[in-house]
Ligand SMILES: NC(=O)C1=CN([C@@H]2O[C@H](COP(=O)(O)OP(=O)(O)OC[C@H]3O[C@@H](n4cnc5c(N)ncnc54)[C@H](OP(=O)(O)O)[C@@H]3O)[C@@H](O)[C@H]2O)C=CC1
């Protein structure tokens with residue numbers, strides 16, 4: 701796969717007409733780690749993480765130089781609920797979210813927009829490949845693919861950074877994100893917190 705990724709990366713770097721990169725390709729798994737094949741987990745990381753980084757790294761310099769561009773990263777709700785499916789899959793999507801958060805900050809003021817989409821269960825071939833046919837999921841938690849894409853594009857048109865199509869009460873995300881931001885200034889200090897001081 702590395703050769704294929706390098707080839708696509710070169711195409712992106714060499715083509716100034718490309719203004720949008722959608723990092724959508726990805727695979728998942730539903731089995732617990734101890735019942736998973738190690739090579740399949742490595743292949744998942746190569747696709748969900750490494751390819752996404754490589755293609756983003758290929759696209760961003762041109763976007764910045766030309767003063768416009770859009771990166772859409774397809775993460776998942778498992779980015780923030782990794783207990784839900786296979787942990788390597790959850791970890792790979794947590795990476796996508798964290799990478800997008802950092803990239804968004806790096807690109808501030810560049811007119812390059814970053815969007816990260818966190819779909820819940822969506823009716824695609826993903827589930828067959830992940831080892832649990834979608835028909836086994838409760839239908840009230842499965843969104844049709846078209847509805848997911850329409851919602852993601854509406855989020856993009858509103859210049860959203862994070863788009864979570866299934867989350868009806870967006871203040872839940874806002875509270876979660878506000879707590880993270882509030883903690884951010886307290887996470888690096890020159891001495892341990894009182895609870896870690898002996899005596
Ligand atoms: N379906 C769901 O419930 C959810 C999906 N997602 C994410 O959405 C994204 C799209 O998945 P979805 O459409 O649902 O699933 P599909 O299985 O329908 O599509 C997967 C996509 O990834 C591509 N792909 C798979 N393996 C490789 C590979 N080795 N090299 C290059 N491309 C590859 C496929 O390409 P090709 O068609 O050529 O094989 C296809 O375009 C993924 O990142 C997934 O993690 C996130 C949350 C929920």
Ligand SMILES: N[C@@H](C=O)C(=O)O
Nearest residue numbers: 776777778819820821
């Ligand atoms: N978001 C889905 C997979 O990635 C799910 O958790 O159902």
